[in-house]
Amino acid sequence: VSTPARAFYLPGVAPRDFQKDDDLQVKVNKLSSIKTQLPYDYYFLDYCKPEAIKNSAENLGEVLRGDRIENSVYNFKMRRDESCKVVCRTKLSAEAAKNFREKIDDEYRVNMILDNLPVVVPRQTREGSQPIFDHGYRVGYKLKDDKYYINNHLSFKVLYHEDLNSPEARIVGFHVIPSSIKHEYGAWDDKNPTVQTCNANTKITPGSHTPQEVAPDAYVVFSYDVTFESSEIIWASRWDVYLLSSDSQIHWFSIINSLMIVLFLSGMIAMIMMRTLYKDIANYNQLDNQEEAQEETGWKLVHGDAFRPPVHSGLLCVYVGTGVQFFGMTVVTMMFALLGFLSPANRGGLMTAMVLLWVFMGVLAGYTSSRLYKMFKGTEWKKITLKTAFMFPGIIFGVFFVLNALIWGEKSSGAVPFGTMFALVLLWFGISVPLVFVGSFLGFKQPAIEDPVKTNKIPRQIPEQAWYLQPAFSILAGGILPFGAVFIELFFILTSIWLNQFYYIFGFLFIVFVILLVTCAEITIVLCYFQLCSEDYHWWWRAYLTAGSSALYLFAYAIFYFFNKLEITKLVSGILYFGYMLIISYAFFVLTGTIGFYACFWFVRKIYASVKID
Template identity: 80%
Template sequence: MLAACYSSAGLSDVFFILISLLLVVILQESDVKWASRWDTYLLVADDQIHWFSIVNSLMIVLFLSAMVAMIMLRTLYRDISKYNQLETQEEAQEETGWKLVHGDVFRPPTNFDLLCVYVATGVQFFCMILVTMIFALLGFLSPSNRGGLMTAMLLQWVFMGLFAGYSSARLYKMFKGTNWKRIALKTALKFPGTVFVIFFILNALIWGQKSSGAVPFGTMFALVVLWFGISVPLVFVGSYIGFKKHVNEDPAKTNKIPRQIPEQPWYLHPAFSILIGGILPFGAVFIELFFILTSIWLHQFYYIFGFLFIVFLILIVTCAEITVVLCYFQLCSEDYQWWWRSYLTSGSSALYLFLYAAFYFFTKLEITKPVSGILYFGYMLIVSYAFFVLTGTIGFYACFWFTRLIYSSVKID
C-alpha cells in the first residue's frame, strides 16, 4: 500500500515537473513575430532545384529565340525582298515558297466552329491563370488555404467567360460564320460540360466509398448555378459584342478553288511535326511540374508563385516560338492547312503532361486501391485537357499573328 502511494506521488511529481517545463517553454520570449509563426513550415529546402528549373527553361527559350531570329532576320527578310522585287509576269509565275500559297493560306479550315470554341476556351483559361497569379504574387491568396485558391480560380473562370465569348465570336465572324448564338452556346457548354461530367463521375465514386472528401450535393448545385447563372450569360454578352465589331480583312484574297497540296517530306508529316512540337513546351516546365504534383498529391505547400509566374511566361514564349518555326517550314513546303496544326502543335504538350503524370503515379505514389487510382488519372486527365486548350491557344494566336504579318509584307497581285 505504501509502495503504491509512493509510486503515485512520484508520478505526480514527474507530471508537475513536465507541466512546469512546458510553461517555461511557452511563456519565454521569442524573436519570431506572431504573423510569421508559420514560416518555418513553409520553408523550401530545395530552392536550388527551382533555380535549375528556371535556368533549364531559359536555355530552351534562348535556343528557340535564336532560331526565330534567324528565320525572321535572315530567311524571311530575304524572302520578302525577293518577292517584292518581282516585276515581270513570267517571274511572278515562277514564284515558290510560302508566297505561292497566298490564295489559300487564309481559307477557313474544316470544323472551324470547333476551332473557335477551343481557342475561346484557351483565352478564358489564359485570363483566369494570369489574374490568379497576379493576386497570388500580391499576397491576396495564401498557399496554406487551398480552398481559397481554388475558389478564386473558379470565380475567375466564371467571370472570364466574357472574354471567351468575345474571342470566339470575332474568330467565327472572320471565318464568315453567321450564327453567333450557336457558337456562343458551344463555347459556354463544350469544355465546362466535359469537365463537369468527368468530375461528377469521380465524385460519385467517392460517394460510393462513403468518404468525407466527396463534394456535397449543395456545392455541386452551387457550381451549376455559377455556370448557368453567370458564366453562360457572360459568354453570350461577349459574343454579341465581338460579333458586332468589324473584323480586319485578310492580307490576301482567298481563291475559289483550293490549291492541291504537294506530297510532304516525312519530317513535315502532320502527326510527326505535331508530336515534335509539343516536346519543347513540356520540357520548359516539367521540372516545376514535379513540385506542383507533389504539392497536390503529397500534401506539401507550394507557395513560390514568383517561380511559377516566370515558368508561365517561359511557357508562353516557348509555345509561340516553336509553333511559328514549324508553321514557317510548313508554308515553305506549300502546305497551307496551318489553322488546326498550329493549335495541335503546342497543344500536344498536354499528351506529354499526362504521360509524365502516369510516370509520377507509378514511381512516387503508393496508391493501391483501384478507386484512388481512378481518381488520380481522372483529375490528371482534366488538368491535361485544360493544359491542351491553354497551350494550343497560345500557339494558334502566335501563328495567326505570324501569317498575317508576313503576307501583309509582300506585294500580292
C-alpha cells in the same frame, strides 16, 4: 531565395493578440492520407466529441479540397501549462476498432488547427541541421506482431511571441508529439476523470508506458498535455516552417535550362525573319514579271490559300475562346498569388479564386470565339456561343461528377456536398453562360477581321510532304519543348497536390509560366513556317495542336509520377488520381494550344501583309 520567389504574408489578415489565461480552442480538420487520397471527417473515427459539434464556416475552395473544420475537446488557457489532462474514455465497438485499424493501415494523419496554424510534428534531424516538420500526426501504428496501437495521448507545444511593451502575445507555432499509452485507473468517474499513469505535476515521456492496443471492447482513455514556450519567431514569419523550401537551386536550374531553350528558339525565329523573310519579301516585291513570280516556291505560293477557313472552323473557335478564358484566369490568379492574397494561410483561397475567375472570364471566351467565327464568315453564332459556354466546362464537370460519385461511395469527406455542387452549377449557368453570350454579342458587333490577302476560289493542291513535316510527327515534336520548360516545376506542383505539401513559390511559377508562353509561341511559329514553306496551307488546326500536344507529355509524366512517387494501392484512389490528372492535362492542352494558335495567327498575318500581291 531571391525576391520573385519569396512568398509574402497574406494582406488583410490581422494577427490576434492573446492575454494570459485567454481561451484557446483547437479545431480539428480532416484525416488525410497520401496512400488513399481520400480525406475523412475527424469524427469518422471514434474520437472524443464535444457536447455539440460545430462546423466552421468554409469557403468554396475549402469544401472542394475536402476540408472539414470543426470544434474539438482540446481547449487550453493561454500561457498556462497543463499536464496529464484526461479528455474522455471511449469503449471501442467492433466497427470502431475496424475503422481505426483500416485508417492506421492506410497511414492516415490527423490535422488540427490553432489560431489558423496547422499542427506539425517535429521530425528527428541531425544536430545543427534545420528542423523538419510533418503535417498532422499519425492516427496510430502497427507493430510486427500485427497488433495495432492508437495515439491516444498528445503532447502539445504552443510557441508564442510576446510584445515586451504589453501583456499580450501572439501564437507563432503549434507542435505535437503523439504517443500511445494504456492508461491505468481505479473506479472511473466521468465528471472528474483521473488516471494513475500520470498526474497534474508530471508530463508523460513518449515511449515510457505500455501502448494502447486497438481491439473490440477495449477502453481507450484520451489525454493530453500542453506546454507554452516563448519564441523569437515573429507573427509575420510564423508560416515559414510550413513553407521551408530547400529546393530553390533546383528551381533556378530549371529556369536557366528553360531560358536556354527560349534563346535557341528566339535565335531560330530571328534567322527566319531576317534572312528568309526580308530577303524573300524584298525579292518578291521587286519581281514585276508575273511569270517570274509564279516560279517562286515556298510560303509565298500559298498566299491565295493561307487564309482559307479550316475544316471544323466552328470547333476551333470554341477551343480558342475557351483557351483565352483559361489564359485570363491563369494570369489574374497568378497576379493575386504574387501579391500574397493566395498564400496557404488563406485556406482554400487559391481554389476559390480560380473557380470565380473562370466564371467571370466567360466574357473573354464569348468575345474571342465570336470574332474568330465572324472572320471565318460563319453564320450560326448562337450555336458557337452555346458550344463555347458548355463544351469545355461540360466535359470537365462530367468527369468531376463521376469522380465525386466514387468519393461519395467511399464515405469520404472529400465528396463535394450537394449544396456546393448546386452552387457550382448556379455559377456556371447563372453567371458564366450569360457572360459568354454578352462577350459573343460584343464580338459580333465588331467589324470582321480582314485577311491581308485574297483567298483563291479554287483550293491549291498540296504537294507530297517530307516525313518530318507529316502532321503526326511535327505535332508531337512541337509539344516536347513547352513540356520541357515546365516539367521541373510540375514535379513540385504534383508533390504539393498529392503528397500533402504546401505550394507557395508563385514567383518561380510566374517565371516558368512566361517561359512556357514564349516557348509555345516560338515553337509553333518555327514549325508553321516550315509547313508553309513546303506549300501546306492547313496551318490553323496544326498550330493549335502543335503547342497543345505538350499536354500529352504532361499526362505521360503523370503516369510516370504515379508509379514512381506515389504509394496509392486502392483502385478508387488510382481512378481519382488519373481522373484529376486528365482534367489538368485537358486544361493544359486548351491553354497551350491557344497560345500557339495566336502566335501563329499573328505570324502568318504579318508575313503575308508584307508582300505585294497583284
